[in-house]
Amino acid sequence: xxxxxxxxxxxxxxxxxxxxxxxxxxxxxxxxxxxxxxxxxxxxxxxxxxxxxxxxxxxxxxxxxxxxxxxxxxxxxxxxxxxxxxxxxxxxxxxxxxxxxxxxxxxxxxxxxxxxxxxxxxxxxxxxxxxxxxxxxxxxxxxxxxxxxxxxxxxxxxxxxxxxxxxxxxxxxxxxxxxxxxxxxxxxxxxxxxxxxxxxxxxxxxxxxxxxxxxxxxxxxxxxxxxxxxxxxxxxxxxxxxxxxxxxxxxxxxxxxxxxxxxxxxxxxxxxxxxxxxxxxxxxxxxxxxxxxxxxxxxxxxxxxxxxxxxxxxxxxxxxxxxxxxxxxxxxxxxxxxxxxxxxxxxxxxxxxxxxxxxxxxxxxxxxxxxxxxxxxxxxxxxxxxxxxx
Amino acid sequence: xxxxxxxxxxxxxxxxxxxxxxxxxxxxxxxxxxxxxxxxxxxxxxxxxxxxxxxxxxxxxxxxxxxxxxxxxx
Numbered sequence: 214x215x216x217x218x219x220x221x222x223x224x225x226x227x228x229x230x231x232x233x234x235x236x237x238x239x240x241x242x243x244x245x246x247x248x249x250x251x252x253x254x255x256x257x258x259x260x261x262x263x264x265x266x267x268x269x270x271x272x273x274x275x276x277x278x279x280x281x282x283x284x285x286x287x288x289x290x291x292x293x294x295x296x297x298x299x300x301x302x303x304x305x306x307x308x309x310x311x312x313x314x315x316x317x318x319x320x321x322x323x324x325x326x327x328x329x330x331x332x333x334x335x336x337x338x339x340x341x342x343x344x345x346x347x348x349x350x351x352x353x354x355x356x357x358x359x360x361x362x363x364x365x366x367x368x369x370x371x372x373x374x375x376x377x378x379x380x381x382x383x384x385x386x387x388x389x390x391x392x393x394x395x396x397x398x399x400x401x402x403x404x405x406x407x408x409x410x411x412x413x414x415x416x417x418x419x420x421x422x423x424x425x426x427x428x429x430x431x432x433x434x435x436x437x438x439x440x441x442x443x444x445x446x447x448x449x450x451x452x453x454x455x456x457x458x459x460x461x462x463x464x465x466x467x468x469x470x471x472x473x474x475x476x477x478x479x480x481x482x483x484x485x486x487x488x489x490x491x492x493x494x495x496x497x498x499x500x501x502x503x504x505x506x507x508x509x510x511x512x513x514x515x516x517x518x519x520x521x522x523x524x525x526x527x528x529x530x531x532x533x534x535x536x537x538x539x540x541x542x543x544x545x546x547x548x549x550x551x552x553x554x555x556x557x558x559x560x561x562x563x564x565x566x567x568x569x570x571x572x573x574x575x576x577x578x579x580x581x582x583x584x585x586x587x588x589x590x591x592x593x594x595x596x597x598x599x600x601x602x603x
Numbered sequence: 604x605x606x607x608x609x610x611x612x613x614x615x616x617x618x619x620x621x622x623x624x625x626x627x628x629x630x631x632x633x634x635x636x637x638x639x640x641x642x643x644x645x646x647x648x649x650x651x652x653x654x655x656x657x658x659x660x661x662x663x664x665x666x667x668x669x670x671x672x673x674x675x676x677x
Binding site for chain 1: 608609610611612613614615616617618619620621622623625626627628629630631632633634635637638640641644645648649651652653655656659660661662663664665666667668669
């Protein structure tokens, strides 16, 4: 167990149950925090550092997925081993708890396990996303070092090929079995698009059959090679409204934990769940520059691996600290600038206007997420209003 | 009236860790169970944290305190 003082009290990391707990100052004092500079002054409105950082180790991958978010190629750029270690050292000193390692295909990097081992040695929990293609039994055995590992499976059987552009389902499924044989914290990442939506039940059934611990549903995003396909693969309004009830149904039916990625927050909040419960359990939308940040293969520190300006070089600890203290305006500044219907939405403080990357792809970084059902309804109502008389 | 911050309290929790290196995974499981789940989790975690602290002593701080000397960039 370890903790990090924050303005409100502290964040406490538990290993069992695996959790990050926010406690107030009174409880933080009971846990041993004496007065800290973080308890002075006004509420900064953000954490002192992200709780997790996505380290995009490379944009190197030979799978050639047709919607790859980072436009990975077999010879794409990558952090060197020494650079990756240096970034992890700095993130640990700045109080980050978890890192999500990915790419590209991180498993293709011959130093992946050395990076993971180094993360552990400096007090970070390394987690991994992989395609699972070509995973060997020996590699799976070494994957014990990770916290959670998710394998990308965007559909079962033929649906996988349709989503990714090649037939890799059998290999991904075998990887899941190999990983599950050595550890419990294995799950599926599934990108949800207009064409893959109807196959989600089969994915959840696969997770149940392989006794996986979670299915994470990720909204299709206009990034990398996905940008060209976005207009055709963005969810319809009916699908956007149905994703949260569907996630609940899959959870109850298959008894598997279902997570939705941050960009689905507007689709969750449209159903008006309890605000207090959502806040307590950390159901949030865009947390770029607050709960999370990303480090790209060139060392750039950004709020989100899909977009947003470079805030600092992650090799520069002082600059990274300054960014955590007072940067990320492109993400943190949204709520103050939100227009309708976000401005009047009771969930704005959690949702943060949905996905900035989708908003930008649709014309303006600062507009409300156009995929939000509430935004769609608002715009329809605006259009239906009779024009003022001349 | 008692200052609410003077009572030791759990303010929130995020279970699990996020493996996805492109976006934040949000666990919507607990929205199924509503306020009762939040209350139960709050009480259980508060008791767990206090018990561990009582048993093992002060919890180690993660990361450097503000103002601590930073490594100079080469």
